[in-house]
Every structure is written in C-alpha cells, then in structure tokens.
Amino acid sequence: MAKDRGYRSRAFFKLAELNKRFNFIEKSRIAVDLGAAPGSWLQNLSSSMPHGSLIIGVDLVPIAPIPRVTTFVADLTTQHCKQLITNEMKGNLADLVVHDGAPNVGSAWLQDAFAQNELVLASLKIAAEILEKGGTFVTKVFRSKDYNNLMWVFNQLFRNVSATKPNSSRLVSAELFVVCQDFIAPQKLDPRFLDPKYVFKDIAALATDTGKGSVHANAHANVFMPEQKRRKREGYEEGNYTQYKEVSAMEFIEGTDPVTLLGTHNAITFKTKEDKKLLKNEDTTKDILANCEDLKVLGKKEFKQLMKWRIIIREEMGLEVRKKDKKEDIDESNIEELPVNPDEQIAEDIERIENEDSARAKKERRRKNEKRTKEVQRMQLKMGAPIDIGLEQDQHLDDDVYIPDQKSKGDIFDLKHTQKHLKGRNIDEIEEDEGSSEEEPEVAKFEDAYEDEEDKLDRLEAQMDGMYETYQEKLGEKDRKHQIKEARRKDKNREAWGGIPRRGDDDEESEESAGEEEEEEEESEGEYGYEAKEKHRMQLDQDSSDEEEVGTSKKPAKKSKVDRKTQDEAAANVWFGNPLFKDVDGIAEESDEEEEEEASVMEEDEDEEEPAEEDEESDGFEVVPQEDDGEMWDVDDEDQDAARQKRIEDTGLITEEAMSLAYRLKNGMTTKSKLLDEGFNKHATNDRENLPEWFTNDERKNYKVHIPITKEAVEALKARQRAIDARPIKKLAEAKAKKKYKAVKAAEKAQAKSETIMENQELTEKEKAMGVQKMINKTKANANKKREVKLVVARGSAKGVKGRPKGVSGRYRMVDRRFKTDIRGMRNAKKRAENNKKRRKA
Numbered sequence: 130m131a132k133d134r135g136y137r138s139r140a141f142f143k144l145a146e147l148n149k150r151f152n153f154i155e156k157s158r159i160a161v162d163l164g165a166a167p168g169s170w171l172q173n174l175s176s177s178m179p180h181g182s183l184i185i186g187v188d189l190v191p192i193a194p195i196p197r198v199t200t201f202v203a204d205l206t207t208q209h210c211k212q213l214i215t216n217e218m219k220g221n222l223a224d225l226v227v228h229d230g231a232p233n234v235g236s237a238w239l240q241d242a243f244a245q246n247e248l249v250l251a252s253l254k255i256a257a258e259i260l261e262k263g264g265t266f267v268t269k270v271f272r273s274k275d276y277n278n279l280m281w282v283f284n285q286l287f288r289n290v291s292a293t294k295p296n297s298s299r300l301v302s303a304e305l306f307v308v309c310q311d312f313i314a315p316q317k318l319d320p321r322f323l324d325p326k327y328v329f330k331d332i333a334a335l336a337t338d339t340g341k342g343s344v345h346a347n348a349h350a351n352v353f354m355p356e357q358k359r360r361k362r363e364g365y366e367e368g369n370y371t372q373y374k375e376v377s378a379m380e381f382i383e384g385t386d387p388v389t390l391l392g393t394h395n396a397i398t399f400k401t402k403e404d405k406k407l408l409k410n411e412d413t414t415k416d417i418l419a420n421c422e423d424l425k426v427l428g429k430k431e432f433k434q435l436m437k438w439r440i441i442i443r444e445e446m447g448l449e450v451r452k453k454d455k456k457e458d459i460d461e462s463n464i465e466e467l468p469v470n471p472d473e474q475i476a477e478d479i480e481r482i483e484n485e486d487s488a489r490a491k492k493e494r495r496r497k498n499e500k501r502t503k504e505v506q507r508m509q510l511k512m513g514a515p516i517d518i519g520l521e522q523d524q525h526l527d528d529d530v531y532i533p534d535q536k537s538k539g540d541i542f543d544l545k546h547t548q549k550h551l552k553g554r555n556i557d558e559i560e561e562d563e564g565s566s567e568e569e570p571e572v573a574k575f576e577d578a579y580e581d582e583e584d585k586l587d588r589l590e591a592q593m594d595g596m597y598e599t600y601q602e603k604l605g606e607k608d609r610k611h612q613i614k615e616a617r618r619k620d621k622n623r624e625a626w627g628g629i630p631r632r633g634d635d636d637e638e639s640e641e642s643a644g645e646e647e648e649e650e651e652e653s654e655g656e657y658g659y660e661a662k663e664k665h666r667m668q669l670d671q672d673s674s675d676e677e678e679v680g681t682s683k684k685p686a687k688k689s690k691v692d693r694k695t696q697d698e699a700a701a702n703v704w705f706g707n708p709l710f711k712d713v714d715g716i717a718e719e720s721d722e723e724e725e726e727e728a729s730v731m732e733e734d735e736d737e738e739e740p741a742e743e744d745e746e747s748d749g750f751e752v753v754p755q756e757d758d759g760e761m762w763d764v765d766d767e768d769q770d771a772a773r774q775k776r777i778e779d780t781g782l783i784t785e786e787a788m789s790l791a792y793r794l795k796n797g798m799t800t801k802s803k804l805l806d807e808g809f810n811k812h813a814t815n816d817r818e819n820l821p822e823w824f825t826n827d828e829r830k831n832y833k834v835h836i837p838i839t840k841e842a843v844e845a846l847k848a849r850q851r852a853i854d855a856r857p858i859k860k861l862a863e864a865k866a867k868k869k870y871k872a873v874k875a876a877e878k879a880q881a882k883s884e885t886i887m888e889n890q891e892l893t894e895k896e897k898a899m900g901v902q903k904m905i906n907k908t909k910a911n912a913n914k915k916r917e918v919k920l921v922v923a924r925g926s927a928k929g930v931k932g933r934p935k936g937v938s939g940r941y942r943m944v945d946r947r948f949k950t951d952i953r954g955m956r957n958a959k960k961r962a963e964n965n966k967k968r969r970k971a
C-alpha cells in the first residue's frame with residue numbers, strides 16, 4: 130500500500146495518523162527526524178511542511194535523497210550527531226523532533242524494548258537541546274517496565290504528553306507513539322533526567338536521588354528550578370508511605386487541590402460539625418458516602434461522582450465567590466501542596482486498575498450479552514486484544530496510554546493522569562476562570578473529554594469495521610453470484626437439471642463451495658501477494674472446470690459409490706441430452722437413443738435408411754420434410770472453461786506474472802535464490818494477527834515484490850492462447866470420436882457381411898465381387914449420410930403435448946406450423962429456380 134503510493138515504508142501512515150490527531154507537522158518550520166531511514170517520515174514532512182522549511186534526517190544508514198530534506202549518516206546517541214544537526218540549523222531552534230528509530234541488528238529488527246527506550250532517551254536528549262519552547266517531540270516507545278519512567282520524564286519536559294497507538298501500528302507489537310507537545314524549555318536540565326542509568330531506575334529512586342524531600346515533586350524542583358527557593362513540600366515521612374490518612378469532607382470541599390487530596394488520602398470523613406451538615410445535604414447520597422469511605426478504590430465513575438459532588442456543594446456554599454476574594458489574599462507560600470508519593474501512587478494505580486479491570490470485564494460481559502450486534506462485538510474484541518498484550522508488559526502502569534480502538538485503556542484512569550492534565554490549572558482555577566455558573570459544565574467537559582473522545586473513536590472504529598465488513602460481504606456475495614451466474618451461463622440447461630437430485634445437491638454444494646472458497650481465502654491469509662492470488666485463481670479455475678464435468682462433485686464422500694455412479698450416469702445422460710449435442714455428427718439426439726446407438730450403430734443406421742415419411746400426419750402430428758438442417762444446430766462458442774482447465778494442466782503458468790517469472794529465470798535475468806530473497810523481507814515474520822482488516826487486505830497486495838511483466842512473456846502467453854484456441858473443443862472432440870467409433874463399427878459390420886458373401890458357394894466370383902462392392906458403397910453412403918431430423922408440427926389436441934410424438938421415430942424436431950409452410954415455400958422456390966435454369970439452358 131505504502132509502496133503503491135510512492136512512500137518508502139508503511140511507517141508513513143503512522144506519522145500521518147499521529148499528525149492527523151495532534152496536528153504538529155503543518156505548523157512546523159524546522160523539523161528533525163532521528164532514525165529516519167528509509168525516509169517515509171521525511172517524505173511526509175517534506176510534503177506537509179510549509180515551503181522554505183528546514184527538514185533534517187539522521188540515520189545510521191544513508192537515506193536516498195528526498196526533495197527539501199537534508200540528511201546525515203550519524204549515530205543519534207553521539208554528540209557528533211547533535212553537532213551536525215545544530216550546524217545545519219544555523220543557530221535556530223526546531224519546532225519538531227520526531228524519532229522512529231529502532232535498534233537494528235544486522236537485517237533483523239530486534240525489538241528490544243530496553244535498547245529502544247535508550248534510543249528514545251538519546252533522542253529526547255537531542256530534542257531537549259534543539260527544540261524551541263512550545264515545540265513538539267514525537268517518539269516511538271516500547272511498552273516495558275521502563276515505559277512509565279519514560280512517560281514520567283516526558284511529563285516533566287512537556288506540558289501535553291499523549292501516548293497513542295496508530296491504527297497502522299500492529300496491535301500485537303509493543304510499540305506506542307508518544308506525542309509530547311508544548312516543550313517547557315527549562316533553563317537548566319539535570320542530566321540525570323536523560324540518563325538511562327537514572328531514568329530506567331525506579332521512579333522513586335530517581336526522586337530520592339534528586340532531592341532532599343525524597344519525592345519526585347522535589348526532584349522536579351531540583352531539576353527545573355535549582356535557583357528558586359523550594360516550597361515547603363513535606364510529603365509523607367520517608368518509609369511511611371502506607372499510612373492511613375483521612376481528610377475531612379470540608380477540607381476536600383474547600384481545598385484547592387481536590388485531586389491530590391483524593392490521591393493521597395484513604396478516606397473522607399464527616400466528623401466535624403461542618404462535615405456533619407454535609408451529611409444532611411440531599412446531594413450527599415449513599416454512593417457519595419460509600420465513595421468517601423475508601424478513596425483507594427475509586428474508579429473513574431466514583432471519582433467523577435465525588436468531583437461533581439464537591440462542585441455542587443461549593444456552588445451551594447458560594448465558595449467560588451468567597452474563594453475569589455480570598456485568593457487575592459492568599460500567600461502562596463502558605464498553601465500546602467501535598468506531594469504525590471510515586472510509590473504510593475503506583476501502588477494505588479495498580480490496585481485501582483485491578484479493580485477496574487474486573488469491573489470492566491463484568492461490564493463488558495454484560496454489554497456483550499445485552500447487545501449482540503456485530504458492531505459492538507467487534508468493538509469489544511478490539512478492546513480486548515490490546516489488553517492481552519498489555520498484560521505481558523506493565524500494563525497497569527500504562528495510565529497515560531490512550532489507545533483509540535481500545536476503550537478499556539481509556540478507562541485506565543487515575544488521579545495522576547487527571548492531576549497531570551490539571552497541572553498548572555487546577556479545577557478551582559477553572560471554576561474561577563469560567564465563573565460559577567459554568568463550573569459544572571466545565572468540569573463535566575473535562576471529565577467527559579476522555580469518554581467523548583473514546584466513544585467517538587470507538588464508534589468510528591466500529592462503524593468503519595462494520596462498513597468494511599459489509600463491503601467485504603457484498604464483494605463476497607457478488608463473487609458468489611458471479612460464479613453461479615457464470616456457471617449458469619455456460620450451462621443453459623442447468624435449470625432443466627433441477628429434477629435430478631444430483632444437480633440440486635450441486636447447487637447447494639456450489640453455494641457451499643462458494644462459502645468454502647471464502648473460508649479458504651481467509652485461511653490463506655497467511656499467504657500474501659501474487660502467489661496467494663494465483664493459487665486462488667487456479668483454485669477457482671479448477672473448481673469451475675470440475676463443475677463443468679457433470680457428475681463430479683466436490684463432496685462425493687457424502688454419497689455412496691453406487692448412488693454416485695447412478696447419479697453420474699443420470700447427469701451424463703442429461704448432459705448429452707442437451708440439444709446442443711443434437712446437431713453434432715455422431716451424437717444421437719435422445720439420450721436413450723445414444724446408448725443404443727453406441728451398442729449397435731449399424732442397426733440404427735439401417736433403420737434410418739427407411740425413407741422419411743414426408744408430411745406424415747399421425748395423431749395430430751405432422752412430420753415435415755427437412756432438406757438441410759445443417760445450419761440449425763450450430764455448436765455454441767467453445768467452452769472457455771475446458772480451454773482454461775487444459776491450459777492449467779499443461780503448464781500451470783496462466784498469468785503474465787508467472788510467465789514473466791519463468792521468462793526471467795530462463796534467460797538468467799534472475800535466479801531462484803534472488804527470487805527467494807525477494808520473497809522475504811524484514812517484516813516477513815511479523816505477527817499478522819489482530820491487524821485491522823483493511824490493513825491486512827492492502828498489505829496482501831503489496832507485501833511481496835511485484836514481478837515486472839515482460840513484453841516477451843505477454844507475447845508467449847498470447848501465442849499459447851492462440852494455439853489453445855485453435856485446438857478442437859471438448860464437445861467437438863467427443864462428437865468426432867463418436868463418429869469414428871461408428872465408422873469403425875460400420876466397417877466391421879461391412880467386413881462381416883463381405884465375408885458372408887465371399888463364403889457363399891452359390892455365387893459366382895463376379896457376383897461375389899459385385900455384392901462386396903455394393904456393400905462397401907452402401908456402408909460409405911451410410912457413413913456420409915447426414916442423419917435427418919424430422920420436423921413435426923403439433924396440431925389440434927396434440928398441441929402442447931410433451932415428449933416424443935406418437936408415430937414419429939428417429940430424430941425429430943417440433944416446429945411451428947408456419948415453419949413448415951416456410952420450408953415448403955423455400956423448397957418450391959428452389960424447385961422453381963431449378964426449372965427456370967433448365968428452361969433457360971434448353
């Protein structure tokens with residue numbers, strides 16, 4: 130698909146998808162692609178960035194030139210690489226750094242998460258040095274135990290960080306793409322933030338290393354604002370992360386950072402007088418109370434409930450107004466910002482996610498049972514697959530991961546996430562900004578943002594899948610219809626065969642077989658490209674040929690051998706009873722006659738010697754004399770299927786591609802090993818499960834190297850086709866064989882008669898010679914004699930009577946009365962013409 134469109138790799142679509150969602154390319158002027166070979170991302174940048182933009186690509190391997198792109202061969206983990214880039218940027222800063230690098234060992238891609246994530250960090254290091262404030266960094270990461278640490282680091286350097294998995298990325302692969310927007314551009318950056326030794330250590334350890342307070346908030350302060358006096362951020366006492374903490378309801382209502390409160394306490398209590406007043410409030414429902422009892426097990430829903438409840442109470446209390454006033458007097462240094470303990474938070478996350486997982490599983494089961502529509506099932510399946518993958522990794526830590534077609538991932542919602550999104554703008558501030566009346570909608574907006582986006586994407590995904598499936602079904606249907614239609618077209622008598630059980634079976638089987646073909650096609654998904662196509666095509670050809678040979682069945686095992694034989698005979702009789710055979714020399718018109726004919730051709734011939742009864746009328750039937758019926762029974766066009774079948778049997782090379790391949794091999798233009806090499810690529814062993822159908826279908830077309838079709842191959846095929854076309858068709862061959870058979874029989878009979886004559890003692894030698902000669906002449910005449918077809922007109926009560934008319938023997942044809950008149954007229958005209966001719970001569 131990618132190559133079709135001129136892109137160097139399918140990675141193109143990943144960046145395109147990311148950009149579609151986050152829209153970072155078009156607004157960039159200077160972009161750097163780290164790990165850019167073969168260059169599809171560069172192609173994307175080159176085509177989408179404004180004119181005059183600077184685009185730099187770096188890779189260990191050279192990149193073929195791309196318009197408007199400067200490339201270097203360099204190792205992105207080196208200082209030299211950064212130097213090359215900065216030189217090219219001539220003192221400017223980049224607005225976009227993208228990184229799709231992957232550790233490359235030999236020719237195979239080693240999906241070593243650690244090495245990958247190390248590369249990510251090296252790229253981030255470059256990005257941090259060359260990006261301008263507000264810039265964007267896009268990177269591929271592998272989900273592993275280090276993933277969360279990386280995310281943590283990204284979050285320290287960028288205001289908006291989103292991990293996503295483009296549809297074009299295989300769901301089974303651990304690869305994710307993280308789009309980090311709004312670069313903070315810290316004045317000074319602690320090198321440990323970009324040092325794998327530290328980053329891939331435990332986050333808590335990192336935090337411990339980076340500051341006195343032993344929490345990452347302090348680490349943050351250490352790294353970003355070393356010169357500023359730190360706020361008092363006591364946090365939990367060291368080693369006492371698990372202590373049970375309560376917060377009063379009023380504190381939660383009035384507090385400035387409810388999210389942190391919820392994240393750092395175990396329960397909301399209603400002990401004070403003021404708290405107790407809240408218990409009387411009708412909005413303080415049982416659910417709210419239950420939620421308050423254990424904050425550690427809050428799910429997304431419960432979290433939302435509590436946040437909404439808080440806002441309602443605040444509204445009722447008019448806290449916003451008071452707060453606004455208060456805010457001016459607030460000495461920021463007095464606000465105690467409760468730090469988030471990473472260990473505890475992770476533990477919380479794990480616990481919560483576990484609960485959520487089981488709740489979600491239940492919910493999904495219920496949904497499945499309730500809605501048994503295809504779309505929802507598909508959607509749910511999509512949701513399931515990535516979770517399975519995620520469980521191999523530290524899935525429970527992937528709180529930031531947003532996976533478009535995996536609703537459940539979106540459900541992995543935690544306080545940390547929320548907090549991050551509210552960073553620098555907590556809910557209270559939102560309230561203040563928007564005014565009290567808009568508080569709830571704003572919060573609701575925030576809360577529903579996840580759901581809306583997820584739902585929308587899920588819906589879209591499901592719709593797309595549904596549409597695609599319908600399209601596929603339609604295609605399949607069309608195919609099947611086409612096959613049946615084709616079969617019918619080739620066999621005009623098919624309907625007439627309906628009475629024979631075998632045909633009925635065949636019909637069913639053909640339907641079944643169509644289904645089977647579809648299944649086979651699906652099963653052969655593992656086979657890609659031309660070969661699969663070819664195999665399928667040959668299979669179809671084979672099948673249609675099979676169908677043509679009446680009496681054969683795709684599922685003979687179903688029937689007993691005897692049955693099958695009888696049915697085959699019946700079907701064969703019907704086949705040869707087809708009027709198409711009527712005019713073929715040597716083939717009897719009626720099927721029963723045919724058998725007799727084969728047994729004793731000569732006898733029948735003798736019968737036929739009897740003069741035809743012209744204008745014979747018997748029981749309402751009139752036999753019309755027939756002068757020359759040769760033109761009446763032209764054989765139809767030749768049977769293409771037979772020709773095709775023959776062609777497959779002959780060589781198996783029926784396509785231009787196959788022929789070209791053979792031609793190239795024969796003429797030393799390619800070798801077997803080269804072809805084998807071409808058949809494999811670095812993606813050959815990739816897992817193809819769980820890929821979107823549209824993608825696999827497109828891939829199948831483009832997965833293999835396309836063999837160029839040579840002129841010579843096409844010529845050779847055409848020549849062969851001409852030769853095949855020139856061959857006698859099957860029916861004709863059968864007719865000729867029959868004729869030959871008859872002739873042999875007639876000769877044998879003539880010989881026997883001659884011997885009888887010769888042995889007759891009563892005859893003179895001359896008489897014997899004359900007798901034999903007469904016999905030979907008669908045999909010859911019989912052989913050359915065209916079998917006559919009697920034209921029969923049904924009259925009176927005989928009209929509409931089916932079957933052989935009474936009193937008519939031999940070959941006959943029912944005709945209209947006017948036809949007889951026409952024949953007569955023609956005969957008379959002919960006679961008149963002859964007489965005139967004679968007269969003129971005389």
Ligand SMILES: C[S@@+](CC[C@H](N)C(=O)[O-])C[C@H]1O[C@@H](n2cnc3c(N)ncnc32)[C@H](O)[C@@H]1O
Binds near residue numbers: 137166170
């Ligand atoms: C998946 S490919 C990138 C594909 C690219 N985004 C595209 O669209 O064509 C990964 C690339 O990372 C490069 N790479 C791996 N380690 C690297 C390093 N240390 N420095 C530079 N490039 C590296 C590999 O050479 C490889 O070309």
